[in-house]
Amino acid sequence: SQQGEEDPQALSIQEGENATMNCSYKTSINNLQWYRQNSGRGLVHLILIRSNEREKHSGRLRVTLDTSKKSSSLLITASRAADTASYFCATDPNSGYALNFGKGTSLLVTP
Amino acid sequence: EAGVAQSPRYKIIEKRQSVAFWCNPISGHATLYWYQQILGQGPKLLIQFQNNGVVDDSQLPKDRFSAERLKGVDSTLKIQPAKLEDSAVYLCASSLASGENTGELFFGEGSRLTVL
Numbered sequence: 118s119q120q121g122e123e124d125p126q127a128l129s130i131q132e133g134e135n136a137t138m139n140c141s142y143k144t145s146i147n148n149l150q151w152y153r154q155n156s157g158r159g160l161v162h163l164i165l166i167r168s169n170e171r172e173k174h175s176g177r178l179r180v181t182l183d184t185s186k187k188s189s190s191l192l193i194t195a196s197r198a199a200d201t202a203s204y205f206c207a208t209d210p211n212s213g214y215a216l217n218f219g220k221g222t223s224l225l226v227t228p
Numbered sequence: 229e230a231g232v233a234q235s236p237r238y239k240i241i242e243k244r245q246s247v248a249f250w251c252n253p254i255s256g257h258a259t260l261y262w263y264q265q266i267l268g269q270g271p272k273l274l275i276q277f278q279n280n281g282v283v284d285d286s287q288l289p290k291d292r293f294s295a296e297r298l299k300g301v302d303s304t305l306k307i308q309p310a311k312l313e314d315s316a317v318y319l320c321a322s323s324l325a326s327g328e329n330t331g332e333l334f335f336g337e338g339s340r341l342t343v344l
Contacts, residue, residue: 121270150332159232159319159335160271205270207333213325214284215261216333218270 121149121206121219129225136193138222140206141186147209149182150216151191154203163191163204196226230254232336234320240342246308249339253301253322259283260297261333262305263319271319277303307341315343 124139140149148167152160166173166182166189173180179192193200203223207216233252241247253260259278263271274293276283279300288295292311297303307314317338325331 152333152335157340159337160321160333161335162332165332213278215273215276218263218272220268220270 121208121217123204123206123219123222125222126220127223127225129227130196132197132226132228134196134226136196136200136224136226138191138204138206138224140189140191140219142189142206142208142217142219143187144208144210146184147211149180149189150207150209151178151180151189152205152207152218154205154221156202160205193224196224198226198228200224201226232320232322232334234318234336234339236339237337238340238342240344241310242344243312244309246306247310247341248307249305249318249320249341251303251305251320251336253303253320254334257322257324257334258300259323259325260303261321261323262295262303263321265317265319265338267316274305274318310341310343312343315341317341 121140121142150165151163154160164175166180177194182189203221205218205221207218235250261276262274265271274288275285275295277297280297295305317340319338321333321335323333
């Protein structure tokens with residue numbers, strides 16, 4: 118079942134702007150991960166944040182996690198046209214079971 | 229390091245025909261997953277293997293879908309007979325994790341199935 122829900126479904130910005138995507142989930146998690154998918158390709162892991170972490174950075178990516186609100190956000194700073202892709206959050210439900218993916222946010226970055 | 233290999237990349241069949249997809253995970257990865265991704269949606273788990281045992285196949289439509297992971301390495305996903313609603317991308321992923329924590333998943337490029 119799909120637990121994560123990303124918001125917005127679609128986002129269009131210009132190069133140089135920041136892009137923020139949100140993810141909400143329903144049950145307790147072990148960690149939350151963000152993935153990127155370019156059109157017609159497989160998913161690529163971007164970042165993992167554990168349930169006891171509140172914020173994590175990786176290059177131009179910043180992820181926050183609020184377990185009390187069961188939500189996470191992904192911020193991409195200084196967006197580039199190459200960032201155009203779909204972005205998915207995925208929750209790790211504990212006990213070794215597979216990640217549950219949301220429906221994704223489609224990001225379009227125009228030059 | 230070689231990534232997750234999948235074949236075929238594209239397959240077009242008519243309804244009621246059968247199809248098989250193959251996946252070779254990253255060497256040493258204990259856990260292998262098959263996800264179904266319908267256009268415009270996120271991946272949905274079909275089956276999870278750890279080594280050659282099934283961890284979770286609760287969302288696999290067992291009347292038409294089957295999967296196996298021989299010797300804990302390669303895996304095959306079969307659909308027989310196919311329905312129109314099976315049109316999707318079938319993604320294989322693998323991970324090192326074998327305990328309670330699911331770490332990073334490594335995905336293949338996917339196999340795009342069109343059922344006419």
